[in-house]
Amino acid sequence: MNQQIEINNTRTISDEDVLFIALELGEHILRCGGEINRAEDTITRICRAYGAKHVDVTAILSMIVLTVHFNDSRSTCTRRITSSTATNLDKLSKINELSRSICAELPDKKTVEAKMAEISRTSIITKKRLIFGSILAALGFALFFSDFSQGITASLMLRVLLDSVLSGVLAIPLCLISVRMDKHRLNPMVSKFAVCFLSGISALVLGRLIPLCNPNIIMIGNIMNFIPGVAVTNAFRDLFGGDIMSGLFRLCSVIIDAIIIAAGYAVAILLFGGAV
């Protein structure tokens, strides 16, 4: 386990550290929205770059099991991935760049840790960005899913724009509540249900207060912010990429998410007597 591998005759790194570096990157790839395939591939490449003769890696969303055969030793390590974080595509891209540089430069554990800390510290996802993004997504998709089948008239456009703006405005408190709930580590299922319920109630109240607006469209605009689009895409990519277990795992989580979202809105609509 503690055997030292000589890299470029100038630096030494233990087997344990190689496994740590590979697992650290693999874990972060999974946690910020990467596919299983990518995590396994990155881990394999890093271990091979550090001189591994054979690499066996199996990853699922909650765990990575890695066995690496070096010249005359074998190390196995398991990493349990306890908490999932929100999708962060910028971080995923930076980790991908880091894995390339690790394979080329073969740095030591401390350097990799420092670089990982820097990537986490310089995350571009801020509260302002989240709120602005949620407004745009709700506004855009309320307009996107509006019904234009009866023809496009000035009065229809006015109503559609009103629905879109209301949907965008409603996204602000919903996003803030969602962020606050995440901060307090509330059960993700409960917080999703609560936010969807609040979204439904608010849209229905707006529908009663402003008879011109269509609460259905306001709700649809906001639903898009909760629908697990990333998980669905990754589930199918994993499933048909050969990672059946992870694909099914993601698919189950997507179905449960969809049921919870639907239940949140359904309870709100039922409280209003089923009329929208």
Next chain:
Amino acid sequence: MKTEILRISIVLVAGILGSIGFALVFGVGKKHFIAAIISSVISCLAFEIVYLLCDSLFTASFVGAGLSAAYSDIMSQKAKTPATLFIIIGIIPLVPGAKLYYTMLGIVRDDVALFSQNGEAALLIAAGIAVGIITVTAVSKPIKAKISEINAKNHKAKE
């Protein structure tokens, strides 16, 4: 026809706005932002045009997702970044949010027609997206392997 063009233009602008929103929420960096939005423009435009021509939700979402996935694969090779970054933003406008909502409304209102029509449409779109992505992934994998093999051979020959 004019009304259709106007409708597609409105939907396209709305899709772009929504995709920009998701690109912000998912943390797409400045470097890849425009390329990611182009991915959603491709899927959205392809979906609308194909749906207009053949009136099939499955085919429209299949073509939309397939073209977006192919573009994402090409961009990921060029930018040396995961294709996920472009695919996720590209697929967003195809996600059948409204159909899922009306399916749920059908259950709440005990309206079988509303439930079955929208449920079926949502499933067809989801299946189209899945098959589109899988087809492109299946085709691109051996192509990528072949390209890297050729590159490796060329590299060795140069050495």
